[in-house]
Amino acid sequence: MKRVISYILIVLGFSFTLFNSTPGARAEAIAPEETPVTSVILRSIDIYLDGEEAPLNYAAFIDTWERAVISLNDCSLVFGTQIEIIDARLLLRKGSIEFLLEEGEYLHLPPARVDENPESTVKLDEFYLPMRFVAEQLGYTISYNSRAGAIILRSSDYQGPDPQFAPPAPPQLPANLPRWGSLAEAPVMAELWPAEDIIGGYYTSIAGSPASRNHNINLSCSKLNGAIVKSGEVFSFNHTVGQRTAAGGYQTAGVIVGKRLVPGIGGGVCQTSSTLYNSVLESGLPVLERHAHNLRVGYVPANRDATVSWGTADMKFRNNNPYSLKILAQVYGNYVIFAIAAIR
Numbered sequence: 001m002k003r004v005i006s007y008i009l010i011v012l013g014f015s016f017t018l019f020n021s022t023p024g025a026r027a028e029a030i031a032p033e034e035t036p037v038t039s040v041i042l043r044s045i046d047i048y049l050d051g052e053e054a055p056l057n058y059a060a061f062i063d064t065w066e067r068a069v070i071s072l073n074d075c076s077l078v079f080g081t082q083i084e085i086i087d088a089r090l091l092l093r094k095g096s097i098e099f100l101l102e103e104g105e106y107l108h109l110p111p112a113r114v115d116e117n118p119e120s121t122v123k124l125d126e127f128y129l130p131m132r133f134v135a136e137q138l139g140y141t142i143s144y145n146s147r148a149g150a151i152i153l154r155s156s157d158y159q160g161p162d163p164q165f166a167p168p169a170p171p172q173l174p175a176n177l178p179r180w181g182s183l184a185e186a187p188v189m190a191e192l193w194p195a196e197d198i199i200g201g202y203y204t205s206i207a208g209s210p211a212s213r214n215h216n217i218n219l220s221c222s223k224l225n226g227a228i229v230k231s232g233e234v235f236s237f238n239h240t241v242g243q244r245t246a247a248g249g250y251q252t253a254g255v256i257v258g259k260r261l262v263p264g265i266g267g268g269v270c271q272t273s274s275t276l277y278n279s280v281l282e283s284g285l286p287v288l289e290r291h292a293h294n295l296r297v298g299y300v301p302a303n304r305d306a307t308v309s310w311g312t313a314d315m316k317f318r319n320n321n322p323y324s325l326k327i328l329a330q331v332y333g334n335y336v337i338f339a340i341a342a343i344r
Contacts, residue, residue, distance in 0.1 A: 040064060040109070041122070046150045047078060050158040054078045058125040060151070068132060068144060068151055069107055071125030078153070079138055090127070092134065099137050101129065147194040168194055173333055179205040180300050182282045189337050193328050200283030201339030204275045204299045206331070213253035213268035216244070217336055220272040221329040228326055228343070229319045234288060235327075237273050237308050237315040244269055244310060256307070259294050270307045271299050271336060273315045276327070277306035279338040280317045283325075289316040 043062045047054040047070070056078075058071035072090070076083055084091040088103035107128035131151060135142040141154045148165040171191035183189050183201030190198050206214055223241045244250045244266030253267025270293065278300060280287060290306045291313040297305050306315045319325050324343040331337070 069128040072127035196341035202278035212251040216268040225329040283340040
């Protein structure tokens with residue numbers, strides 16, 4: 001099962017309770033009258049143990065709370081545990097290791113009907129355990145390859161390599177894309193970064209743009225791609241990209257000076273900053289500094305541009321999240337594409 005199964009609908013005859021991944025933390029019960037049809041599977045996953053794919057009797061998946069969960073039966077199969085149900089608690093044993101999962105620390109799916117899909121059949125178990133918690137209690141290291149949809153487990157005495165996955169095919173952009181827009185409106189663009197937890201993004205077109213201008217946009221994007229903004233930190237475009245000079249590789253292209261378009265070193269970089277600015281807005285981050293051009297530009301909507309100039313005009317924002325952020329930037333086809341990813 002090496003593909004995404006998105007939004008698989010499970011119709012419940014009565015309510016059930018979903019639990020957070022941290023043991024002891026409980027999510028609210030979902031009332032049947034509020035959500036008569038509920039999706040619990042965000043993405044199906046495969047499990048690899050010590051470099052080999054583990055056979056599973058039931059579906060393992062990332063649930064809508066973004067937890068990797070494994071069925072009770074497959075937990076015994078994969079980890080070699082003995083599991084005993086004591087009242088509402090689960091007792092797990094393996095050798096000298098023994099621990100409990102209290103009610104509220106695992107997922108219980110009462111009898112449910114899986115929505116029939118002619119192309120795939122998802123077989124669910126009644127009990128699902130938080131995979132990271134169980135693995136770490138038993139001394140395994142665990143990682144998640146989101147691109148391949150795979151959980152990778154390593155036992156303490158395994159010294160071999162991790163499984164290798166073929167790179168994904170590059171995304172095929174629709175032919176009728178607008179000149180600009182959010183990644184929410186063109187989610188195919190997020191496939192450029194399949195392993196990232198993207199919270200927002202934006203794209204703009206460079207169709208018909210001169211080669212020297214496109215060169216400057218590519219160069220400035222390369223300076224921004226992969227930049228980390230820590231929690232509470234202020235990001236500065238100028239500080240990160242640096243001064244745009246010929247010695248730094250920038251070429252002459254059109255720049256707006258006052259109300260005129262004139263040749264200048266680094267022309268086109270303002271499309272980079274404007275695309276990033278709109279990505280910041282799409283991600284709900286507070287903008288601390290932004291300047292508009294004196295002329296209307298054609299690559300973003302009105303009042304959504306952000307001009308930059310070394311020593312005078314900058315574009316700054318703050319990461320107000322409790323986790324770090326990563327800036328992703330790429331010129332792909334005829335588009336400048338930016339995304340903001342969470343590092344949780």
